[in-house]
Amino acid sequence: MAANDASSLSEGTVAQYIQALKKIFVIEDMPAWSPNLRSKAVVRTSDTRYFTDPSIAVAALGVGPEDLMNDLNTFGYLFETMAIRDLRCYAEALDGTVYHYHDASGLECDAIVHLRNGTYGLIEIKLGGERLIEEGVKTLTRLAKKIDTMRMKVPSFKMVVVANGDYAYRRKDDGIIVCPITCLKP
Numbered sequence: 001m002a003a004n005d006a007s008s009l010s011e012g013t014v015a016q017y018i019q020a021l022k023k024i025f026v027i028e029d030m031p032a033w034s035p036n037l038r039s040k041a042v043v044r045t046s047d048t049r050y051f052t053d054p055s056i057a058v059a060a061l062g063v064g065p066e067d068l069m070n071d072l073n074t075f076g077y078l079f080e081t082m083a084i085r086d087l088r089c090y091a092e093a094l095d096g097t098v099y100h101y102h103d104a105s106g107l108e109c110d111a112i113v114h115l116r117n118g119t120y121g122l123i124e125i126k127l128g129g130e131r132l133i134e135e136g137v138k139t140l141t142r143l144a145k146k147i148d149t150m151r152m153k154v155p156s157f158k159m160v161v162v163a164n165g166d167y168a169y170r171r172k173d174d175g176i177i178v179c180p181i182t183c184l185k186p
Helices: 011-023 054-061 065-069 072-093 130-146
Strands: 027-030 048-051 096-102 108-115 120-125 157-162 177-180
Touching: 011 027, 027 072, 027 096, 048 054, 048 072, 054 072, 065 072, 072 096, 072 108, 072 120, 108 130, 120 130, 130 157
Parallel strands: 120 157, 157 177
Antiparallel strands: 027 048, 096 108, 108 120
């Protein structure tokens, strides 16, 4: 914000803005997941903030479909926001919560769906394409290896959510699911 404004904003003012946006359901925080890990990596516990509906960001930016196709980085962030929104709806229907993971080593996982019975799944969100799917698979594999399965359950599933495709499939080598967002259901 400071880059676009000659005067600076105090932390208190920013906190008030954030609180106001939460009250009118424009933004929502997603808590950090704190699993039992084999390593001593420090897990970051700050929340991640998302728009409740990515169309709010699109409208605020004043962009259209062609603009987004020409800026895949921005489109990727908006797609992630949409996928998180959907995952939250589905998880809630199953009495679950969606978390994010980020540790001091830089390892991040977009979403962890954790149900009340202790089962959970690790999810990476990517627009698609083999290179991005492979990046998601690497992240899921690295995180799964860090989890202390003597102290908590093994992930029920690992999944890369992608933007397009006609069907979901399970990869033969590692069992990771690649699922178009349109195939998600509670």
